[in-house]
Amino acid sequence: MNTSAQSHSLQKPKILVARAIFPDQLAKLEESFEVQSNQEDRIYSADELKKALSGVVGALVTGSERIDAGALADAKDLKIVANISVGYNNFDVPAITAAGVMASNTPDVLTDTTADFGFALLMATARRITESEHWVRAGNWKQWSLINNPLGMDLHHTTIGIIGMGRIGQGIAKRASGFGMNVIYHNRSRLPEADEKACRATYVSKEELLKTADHVVLVLPYTPENHHTIGEKELALMKPTATLVNIARGGIVDDLALAQALKAKKIFAAGLDVFEGEPTVNPELLKLSNIVLAPHIASASEKTRRAMVDLAVKNLTAAVAGTKPPSLINTELFKG
Numbered sequence: 045m046n047t048s049a050q051s052h053s054l055q056k057p058k059i060l061v062a063r064a065i066f067p068d069q070l071a072k073l074e075e076s077f078e079v080q081s082n083q084e085d086r087i088y089s090a091d092e093l094k095k096a097l098s099g100v101v102g103a104l105v106t107g108s109e110r111i112d113a114g115a116l117a118d119a120k121d122l123k124i125v126a127n128i129s130v131g132y133n134n135f136d137v138p139a140i141t142a143a144g145v146m147a148s149n150t151p152d153v154l155t156d157t158t159a160d161f162g163f164a165l166l167m168a169t170a171r172r173i174t175e176s177e178h179w180v181r182a183g184n185w186k187q188w189s190l191i192n193n194p195l196g197m198d199l200h201h202t203t204i205g206i207i208g209m210g211r212i213g214q215g216i217a218k219r220a221s222g223f224g225m226n227v228i229y230h231n232r233s234r235l236p237e238a239d240e241k242a243c244r245a246t247y248v249s250k251e252e253l254l255k256t257a258d259h260v261v262l263v264l265p266y267t268p269e270n271h272h273t274i275g276e277k278e279l280a281l282m283k284p285t286a287t288l289v290n291i292a293r294g295g296i297v298d299d300l301a302l303a304q305a306l307k308a309k310k311i312f313a314a315g316l317d318v319f320e321g322e323p324t325v326n327p328e329l330l331k332l333s334n335i336v337l338a339p340h341i342a343s344a345s346e347k348t349r350r351a352m353v354d355l356a357v358k359n360l361t362a363a364v365a366g367t368k369p370p371s372l373i374n375t376e377l378f379k380g
């Protein structure tokens with residue numbers, strides 16, 4: 045082998061890490077790859093992303109990066125886009141597949157952390173925890189009172205309705221059983237009997253769920269069909285004492301219709317971790333006190349965020365090595 049061929053074979057494959065990751069995880073990646081990183085964590089414009097994807101064999105991306113035909117136009121060497129996220133509505137999967145690029149996500153590793161958070165948001169919403177804190181900080185707490193302090197809705201021995209009964213929905217159902225809650229669910233397809241039993245969950249229509257649940261939790265993937273799964277019509281079906289929690293994706297709820305329903309007390313309260321057009325939050329929602337707002341943090345424990353990066357790296361490394369990524373989405377592309 046001549047010197048130039050030798051140095052070529054020693055070159056590390058080039059990859060892109062499109063958002064900031066923990067420095068030690070980045071350092072580990074740099075042992076095997078030439079890494080173009082974005083530790084500044086400023087979100088790329090469409091044009092910057094297109095340029096950043098050109099000349100790399102793999103990319104770690106997040107929901108902030110829209111991967112479509114335009115983004116891939118110059119990505120001739122790209123083998124994989126590895127999302128550091130279980131949801132992949134930022135991927136135009138047919139366009140990625142047509143470009144011959146593998147796509148992967150990070151299921152399982154975030155299930156429990158996200159289900160914990162869904163339950164925490166539900167509790168905060170039903171028991172008015174953040175509203176109470178603001179009330180105390182504002183100096184409103186003059187005396188203990190039976191009826192004149194913030195009164196919430198119970199969770200125990202009520203009915204929880206889960207829309208979207210994948211891994212995270214099932215995790216929430218299992219937590220709900222511990223509170224003696226009756227669990228009903230609606231999903232695109234009904235779960236096998238054994239899974240229903242494990243979750244003590246009963247399948248119902250979406251309409252029945254909205255009419256009967258005391259607490260409605262949304263955990264479904266965002267697809268064109270799921271756009272505004274909850275809008276004015278659905279909110280009108282819910283009980284005036286009911287709460288609504290969205291830990292799925294913005295766009296599943298019509299945020300303006302929700303703000304109007306909350307203002308008119310058509311439902312009791314809402315807890316939102318995701319928003320239409322986030323990080324911008326509809327100003328009508330910001331005016332309300334019967335709502336708990338969180339900045340898309342359902343999977344945000346350090347341990348889980350690290351596990352998400354680790355899984356995304358495993359997917360990327362496998363694709364670059366020509367083996368099957370463990371959580372490949374477009375499996376039809378793998379020719380191993």
Ligand code: DGY
Pocket residue numbers: 107128129130131132154343
């Ligand atoms: C996910 O993994 O889908 C979380 O919402 C983070 O994007």
